[in-house]
Amino acid sequence: MPAENLKSLRSKIDKIDKDLLKLIQKRAALAVSIGKIKSKISPNSSFYKPDREATILRNILKANENGALSNEKVKTIYKELISGCLSLEEALKISYLGPEGTHSEAAVHGHFGSLVSRLPSPTIDDVFHQVLKGESDIGVVPVENSSEGVINTTLNCLADNKSLSIIGEIYLDINHQLASGNRFDIKEAFAIASHPQALGQCNKWIEKNIGSIKRLEMPSSAVAAKYAKENKNILCIVNTLAIEKYKLKLQKKDIQDYSDNKTRFLVIGQNEIGSTGKDKTSFLIQTANKPGALINILRPFEKRKINLSKIETRPSRGNINSHDFFIDCEGHKEDSKLRLAIKEVKKAGSLVRILGSYPQHV
Numbered sequence: 001m002p003a004e005n006l007k008s009l010r011s012k013i014d015k016i017d018k019d020l021l022k023l024i025q026k027r028a029a030l031a032v033s034i035g036k037i038k039s040k041i042s043p044n045s046s047f048y049k050p051d052r053e054a055t056i057l058r059n060i061l062k063a064n065e066n067g068a069l070s071n072e073k074v075k076t077i078y079k080e081l082i083s084g085c086l087s088l089e090e091a092l093k094i095s096y097l098g099p100e101g102t103h104s105e106a107a108v109h110g111h112f113g114s115l116v117s118r119l120p121s122p123t124i125d126d127v128f129h130q131v132l133k134g135e136s137d138i139g140v141v142p143v144e145n146s147s148e149g150v151i152n153t154t155l156n157c158l159a160d161n162k163s164l165s166i167i168g169e170i171y172l173d174i175n176h177q178l179a180s181g182n183r184f185d186i187k188e189a190f191a192i193a194s195h196p197q198a199l200g201q202c203n204k205w206i207e208k209n210i211g212s213i214k215r216l217e218m219p220s221s222a223v224a225a226k227y228a229k230e231n232k233n234i235l236c237i238v239n240t241l242a243i244e245k246y247k248l249k250l251q252k253k254d255i256q257d258y259s260d261n262k263t264r265f266l267v268i269g270q271n272e273i274g275s276t277g278k279d280k281t282s283f284l285i286q287t288a289n290k291p292g293a294l295i296n297i298l299r300p301f302e303k304r305k306i307n308l309s310k311i312e313t314r315p316s317r318g319n320i321n322s323h324d325f326f327i328d329c330e331g332h333k334e335d336s337k338l339r340l341a342i343k344e345v346k347k348a349g350s351l352v353r354i355l356g357s358y359p360q361h362v
Contacts, residue, residue, distance in 0.1 A: 061074065076110075145174070166266050177254070193236045204257040225245075276359045287351075331357075
C-alpha cells in the first residue's frame with residue numbers, strides 16, 4: 001500500500017540521516033586533530049587552505065556521477081560542511097565590500113559558507129586595509145564584471161599593497177530580482193531604485209514591462225533595498241540575499257537583460273598557496289612605454305603554450321614613461337615552464353611582480 005511504502009522510505013531516510021551525522025562528526029573530529037598538528041608545525045599560520053579545499057571539492061564533484069543532486073547543489077552542501085569543520089579550528093573573519101545584502105556578501109556566503117564572520121567595509125581600500133592590519137583574515141573584492149569591465153580601484157590596491165596576495169577567485173552569476181517593501185501592482189510604482197549598474201543591466205526589461213518609470217540611483221543595491229522597505233510603492237532591483245535580509249516582497253525573478261552576466265571576485269590574504277594542478281597566476285608587469293613592449297612580454301608565454309586569460313594595460317602611476325600590464329595566466333608560479341617564462345620576461349628588462357598563484361574557481 002502507498003502509505004506503507006511511504007513509511008518504509010522515510011524509515012530508510014531516518015537511518016541514513018543517523019549514519020550521515022556519525023560520519024560528519026567523525027570528519028569534524030579529524031579536522032580538529034589536523035588543526036592541532038598544524039598549530040604545532042606553524043603556530044601563526046591560518047587554518048584556511050584554499051588549495052586543499054579546491055582539491056576536496058574537485059574530487060567530490062568528479063565522483064558525483066548520475067546522482068539526483070547536481071554538482072552545484074553538492075558543492076553547496078560541501079561548502080557548508082567545510083565551513084562548519086573549519087569553524088571548530090578557527091573563527092574565520094572575512095572583510096568584503098559592503099553594505100550587507102550586496103553581491104559581494106553573496107559571493108562570500110557562497111564561497112565560504114555561512115559559518116564565518118562577515119565584516120562589511122565601506123570601500124575596497126578598507127577591505128585591503130583590514131586584511132593588512134590583521135583585523136580580518138581574508139578579504140573579498142570585485143575585480144571585473146562581464147558587462148561592465150574591470151574595476152580599477154581593485155587593480156590599484158593590488159599594485160599598492162605588496163604584502164597581500166591573491167589567494168582565490170570567485171565567479172558569481174549576477175541575477176537581479178525585482179522587489180518592494182509592500183505588495184502592489186508594479187504598474188502602480190512611483191519609482192525604481194538600485195545601483196546604476198543594476199539599473200543599466202535591467203534597462204530593456206524595465207522599458208518593456210514598466211515603461212518610463214522614474215529611476216533612483218543608489219550607492220548600492222542594499223541601500224535601495226532599505227529605501228524600498230521604508231517607502232511605499234517603491235520598486236528596487238536587488239539580489240536574493242537582500243530580499244531575505246530586508247524582508248522584501250519578491251515581485252519578479254531574474255529580470256536582467258542578459259543571462260550570462262557574471263562578476264569575478266578576488267580573495268586576498270597573506271597565505272602561501274600550494275599547487276593544485278588546476279591553478280591561475282596573476283602578475284603585474286611593468287615595462288617601458290615603447291613599440292613592441294607588449295609583444296616582448298607575451299612571447300615567452302606563447303613559446304611555452306601558456307594560456308593567458310586576461311590582459312589589462314594602463315600607464316604606470318609611479319612612472320609616466322612606463323606601462324603596467326595586469327595579466328592572468330593558467331598555471332602555478334612554481335610550475336617549471338611558468339618559472340622559465342617569468343625569467344625570460346625579466347631578462348628582457350621588464351619588472352615582474354607576482355600578485356598570487358591560486359586555485360581556479362571550482
